[in-house]
Amino acid sequence: MTVTRKSGCKINLILNILGKRADGFHELETLMLPVPIHDLLTFSTTGNSIELTCNKPDLPTGADNLIWSAANAFFKNTNIESGVSIHLEKNIPTAAGLGGGSGNAANTLLALNELFDSPLSFSQMSGICSKLGSDIPFFLQDKPALAFGRGETIEPLETATLLSGKWLLLVNPGFGISTPWAYQNLARFPDHLNGQPERARRLANQLESARTPLAELDLYNSLEAPALDKYPILSILQESLLRHHAVVAMMSGSGATTFGIFNNEAHVASAKEAIHSEFGDSFWTAVSAL
Numbered sequence: 001m002t003v004t005r006k007s008g009c010k011i012n013l014i015l016n017i018l019g020k021r022a023d024g025f026h027e028l029e030t031l032m033l034p035v036p037i038h039d040l041l042t043f044s045t046t047g048n049s050i051e052l053t054c055n056k057p058d059l060p061t062g063a064d065n066l067i068w069s070a071a072n073a074f075f076k077n078t079n080i081e082s083g084v085s086i087h088l089e090k091n092i093p094t095a096a097g098l099g100g101g102s103g104n105a106a107n108t109l110l111a112l113n114e115l116f117d118s119p120l121s122f123s124q125m126s127g128i129c130s131k132l133g134s135d136i137p138f139f140l141q142d143k144p145a146l147a148f149g150r151g152e153t154i155e156p157l158e159t160a161t162l163l164s165g166k167w168l169l170l171v172n173p174g175f176g177i178s179t180p181w182a183y184q185n186l187a188r189f190p191d192h193l194n195g196q197p198e199r200a201r202r203l204a205n206q207l208e209s210a211r212t213p214l215a216e217l218d219l220y221n222s223l224e225a226p227a228l229d230k231y232p233i234l235s236i237l238q239e240s241l242l243r244h245h246a247v248v249a250m251m252s253g254s255g256a257t258t259f260g261i262f263n264n265e266a267h268v269a270s271a272k273e274a275i276h277s278e279f280g281d282s283f284w285t286a287v288s289a290l
């Protein structure tokens with residue numbers, strides 16, 4: 001039997017780090033928005049091992065790929081003796097702050113659970129996902145959501161009314177930023193390492209009530225401090241987006257993908273063109289309605 005799943009990505013409208021924890025992780029509050037730009041995953045039950053293939057030859061396809069780990073965790077937790085062959089059609093940039101790999105892991109669990117008649121409950125899948133990575137549980141659901149703790153405690157939002165009718169432009173400059181590097185280097189920026197709590201919940205209220213103009217939203221990303229310090233091009237990119245009618249511009253997650261939010265389709269289309277003529281065609285861009 002074969003199952004195909006689209007595997008999306010996210011942006012963080014706020015990523016507010018509250019401090020370093022005793023276990024080495026960072027306590028945070030964030031608001032993530034699902035973005036319908038997809039990888040494609042195809043699963044076929046076969047044999048008794050996990051086989052992963054990918055259209056991008058440089059991507060690891062063994063135990064160091066989150067898809068493989070998620071499939072392995074599924075079989076371990078269900079005691080099901082079977083194998084699966086998985087093909088990943090990768091469109092979302094990797095190490096990009098978009099959670100593409102995390103989405104792949106969550107969608108692998110969801111797909112295998114569907115293929116094998118739902119042996120796992122939602123809360124069992126959440127538990128497995130949070131062990132695999134901090135922002136993986138978010139991808140088990142499809143709503144904008146607040147996340148707390150390491151990022152694994154999810155609180156879905158009913159609406160983000162303020163964003164309806166707006167347009168998103170994602171720009172990836174073609175280099176990756178390592179998430180552990182970004183967190184470690186926050187230590188050099190104590191104000192950003194020790195953020196004030198409750199900002200994410202205030203932002204969620206603003207998105208739901210839609211009374212605050214988009215330009216006045218408290219968008220913030222603690223991890224911009226180390227990333228923009230090391231890669232000044234990311235600040236230049238944000239300035240360029242704002243010059244080309246983005247109402248707001250910011251880096252997502254641990255970067256380097258930078259997003260702009262626009263009031264209408266004509267503005268987002270002309271900004272995309274302008275970014276390519278300023279920075280060249282090696283930059284990856286994608287447009288989505290919000």
Ligand code: C5P
Nearest residue numbers: 024025026133134135150151179180183
């Ligand atoms: O949980 P995940 O595997 O995605 O985290 C990757 C790395 O990012 C961790 O090993 C840690 O260095 C850092 N991290 C952190 N605090 C978080 C999430 C991630 O320090 N809340």
